Amino acid sequence: MIEYPKATDFQKAIFIGTWGHSSIPIYDVPTMHSLNQLVGYVKHINAGNGTVLYRGQCSLYEKVVPSIKHDLFTEEDNRVRLETAMDAILAEAPLSKYLGLKNADVSGWNLFQKLVIEAVLQHYGATTYCVDFVDNHWTALWFGLYKWDKIKSCYLLRNNSGCGEGGAHIIMSDRMRKKVFPPEPTFELTELSNIKLEELREHARHAPISFGELVRRNKTKKFETDHEAWRRACTRISNYNDNIDHMEKNDHLFLFLYVADTNVSNFRGVYMGEKTYTIDLRKALPSTFLRPCSQHGWVVRGKDVSYDFDSQISCVIRANIDLAKEMLGSGTLLSQENFFPDETIDQGYNILLERQKGSRLKSKFEKVIPSEMITDFGVGK
DSSP states (O other): OOOOOOSOOOOOBEEEEEETTTTOEEEEESSHHEEEEEHHHHHHHTTOOOOOEEEEEOOOOHHHHHHOGGOOOHHHHHHHHHHHHHHHHHEEEEEEEEEETTTTTTOHHHHHHHHHHHHHHHHTOOSSSSEEEEEEHHHHHHHHEEEEEEETTEEEEEEEEOOOOOOEEEOOOGSSSSOOOOOOOSSSTOOOOOHHHHHHHHHHHTTEEEEEHHHHHHHHHHHHHHHHHHHHHHHHHHHHHHHHHHHHOOOOEEEEEEEEEOOOOOTTTTEEEEEEEEEEHHHHTTTSSSHHHHTEEEEEEHHHHTOHHHHHHEEEEEHHHHHHHHHHHGOOOOOOOHHHHHHHHHHHHHHHHHTTTOOOOOOSSSSOOOTTSSSTTTTTT
């Protein structure tokens, strides 16, 4: 059973509502300190529940689902294609050996072998039943800030021109609803209390000023006081509403904090959970597969293909993309060059491309991976 953050003060982070009709809270983070504290808090309250992993997205969709389920009309065809590819890779001795699947400790362990193959295919662009995660939130931020461009075959830095957002899937809290301005006081509707009127009648008996004049003067004073209080209240409401407008005017990215079931036995980074298989790719694959090392990559696969990934999400963090740009900066460590090293640097990627049918790369070995299953960043360059 995972824990949801319930506190409201994380260095000015704001609880803005829940995700869809679930109880998963969504927080807007205005600073890097609020982001870091909220991430740390989720890790702290779930310390006994597993490992907190992160997933960054440009948009907030209805659910987190594996890529093979993005289009239910093609799911069966993609499943058959995936199964065929995994069987072919496992049967192709040089390739399965390169993946470390012929070692004595896993030889014949079909479940482990298939999990590793599906995981590596997922991480390098295939359509599978796995979902990608990372174990640091800087990398996840990058994936929310950069959007894949199919035509240019690269990731492009987002701007504020729109990227799908996700407001339709946020049930906003009262804090995010604009306040209504109170009606403006008028002199005609200003009233004095009965107690005040009795005081004025008593005063009029001993004063040269008539009761009516005393009432007029006190109504004027009360009206001026009420009007000033109304003006201050309108200023507060206007500032409050302007702050909501400021929060909502720019595009956002979304971080999903997923509590992976890792409080179980594992072998070479493959955790056999109650409902999931969680795979730390840096442990499951040789380091010649450089991409998962660069990204701190993990994948999670449900044991049942209908597994609900949302059930293990502790919270969603929303961040303004301008803030994310400021936090990440322009260093090469957080760049496509680092996260997606090309095949001349990433030897594992090179091997996969060489074995893919229709690939631009030559190979002396049989091409056993279906065409266009692995994303080729070098096409068109």
